[in-house]
Amino acid sequence: MLFPDMISESSVPLYWKHPYQKEVTCAISKLKENDLQFNQILFYPGGGGQLPDTGVLVYNDEEYSIVTTYKDEEGIWCKVQSAETGMFEIGKEVILRLDWEKRYSFMKAHTAQHLFTHVLGKLFNCETLKANFEENWIEMEVSLKLTPDQVFEAIKHANEIIQSGTEVISIIVSQEEYKKDYKSKIRGKISEEKIVRLIQLGEEDGFDLVGCGGIHVENLSESKGIVLENLKGNFIKLLVDKHGFAFANKQRRAMMKLEEITQKKDDKLIEMISNKLVNYDILQTGNVKLLKMIFSKIHNWQKTINDYSCVFLEIPEIDRQAIQSAAKEIAEGVFLSIIGKNEILYLLSSDEKLPANDIVKKLLEITENKGGGNKSFAQISIQGIENPLKVVENVIKNF
Ligand SMILES: [Zn+2]
Numbered sequence: 101m102l103f104p105d106m107i108s109e110s111s112v113p114l115y116w117k118h119p120y121q122k123e124v125t126c127a128i129s130k131l132k133e134n135d136l137q138f139n140q141i142l143f144y145p146g147g148g149g150q151l152p153d154t155g156v157l158v159y160n161d162e163e164y165s166i167v168t169t170y171k172d173e174e175g176i177w178c179k180v181q182s183a184e185t186g187m188f189e190i191g192k193e194v195i196l197r198l199d200w201e202k203r204y205s206f207m208k209a210h211t212a213q214h215l216f217t218h219v220l221g222k223l224f225n226c227e228t229l230k231a232n233f234e235e236n237w238i239e240m241e242v243s244l245k246l247t248p249d250q251v252f253e254a255i256k257h258a259n260e261i262i263q264s265g266t267e268v269i270s271i272i273v274s275q276e277e278y279k280k281d282y283k284s285k286i287r288g289k290i291s292e293e294k295i296v297r298l299i300q301l302g303e304e305d306g307f308d309l310v311g312c313g314g315i316h317v318e319n320l321s322e323s324k325g326i327v328l329e330n331l332k333g334n335f336i337k338l339l340v341d342k343h344g345f346a347f348a349n350k351q352r353r354a355m356m357k358l359e360e361i362t363q364k365k366d367d368k369l370i371e372m373i374s375n376k377l378v379n380y381d382i383l384q385t386g387n388v389k390l391l392k393m394i395f396s397k398i399h400n401w402q403k404t405i406n407d408y409s410c411v412f413l414e415i416p417e418i419d420r421q422a423i424q425s426a427a428k429e430i431a432e433g434v435f436l437s438i439i440g441k442n443e444i445l446y447l448l449s450s451d452e453k454l455p456a457n458d459i460v461k462k463l464l465e466i467t468e469n470k471g472g473g474n475k476s477f478a479q480i481s482i483q484g485i486e487n488p489l490k491v492v493e494n495v496i497k498n499f
Pocket residue numbers: 210214299312313314315316
């Protein structure tokens with residue numbers, strides 16, 4: 101860690117200087133009822149998608165829970181859970197102790213996310229828009245819809261860097277030094293803070309330099325490795341450390357169960373599943389094509405109710421995704437009611453005067469089922485409703 105003498109020690113949080121410190125003896129420096137500040141900053145106030153630290157305060161030999169930590173313009177506050185208000189005194193010596201397991205878990209996940217963001221940028225020019233953490237997972241929203249193959253390539257690359265024992269360097273500099281030596285090399289947001297904290301992956305020149313006031317491990321190998329939990333659109337959910345191992349083993353167990361049921365071994369099973377998926381894709385594409393055709397020629401089926409052009413269809417094989425993909429093709433000035441998969445009624449309107457969500461609202465008055473949507477696309481469950489298309493027709497008649 102680089103640490104310039106010119107920056108006063110106490111204003112720098114302990115989680116920057118000594119990231120593995122779990123406990124400190126210090127004094128209360130400010131208070132607002134049961135929210136306390138101390139002359140040493142041990143607890144991280146959250147931010148950058150990470151939850152704030154929690155832990156314990158020892159005051160007059162009694163232990164009190166610190167339920168959360170937050171930052172405002174006056175500094176970093178620890179919220180103490182206590183029966184009485186106003187029992188704490190400024191200047192009093194106390195002990196602070198972190199909920200270390202939780203904190204360390206976040207350190208491992210967050211540092212791995214620095215690396216993964218770097219790798220996605222380098223391999224696919226893909227940016228991380230947002231990252232959220234829980235103790236056992238990282239969820240990232242990224243700028244591109246990556247394929248599973250791309251994500252696994254990035255994970256492989258990141259895991260090689262993790263397993264090679266790459267150092268994580270913490271650099272704390274004044275704004276002047278930052279401008280002079282670092283600003284031009286930064287990935288991500290530029291800092292305007294008086295004291296800037298930088299995180300670099302790799303020693304010497306390293307390969308990823310970002311401004312970050314968060315909590316990190318000192319060596320990437322502590323994260324152990326990254327496992328993909330889920331990929332959905334622009335969202336990637338990752339697991340690290342023991343959580344990743346537990347998940348991988350659980351998946352393997354599920355695979356073995358499938359092997360037992362289908363009596364097909366591993367690669368045979370994978371082949372069978374991927375064939376099914378290909379068939380599913382073909383079916384989906386086929387459905388969308390068919391719907392697009394129907395939607396564009398919809399006037400042929402129309403029925404006029406109070407001057408509104410309405411079309412009623414029942415295609416129980418079709419799901420929401422297919423209907424939404426085809427929705428743009430719908431002819432002008434039409435109100436379409438379509439019963440799809442799982443007893444869901446979809447309402448699509450290209451007629452401004454007859455908003456789909458208003459019709460759903462009317463339907464919700466006569467059923468306890470769930471529903472909602474916007475002017476052009478809405479849906480409602482029709483479970484237990486007799487002749488739902490007739491019901492919609494009546495609602496439009498009285499609209
Ligand atoms: Zn960070």
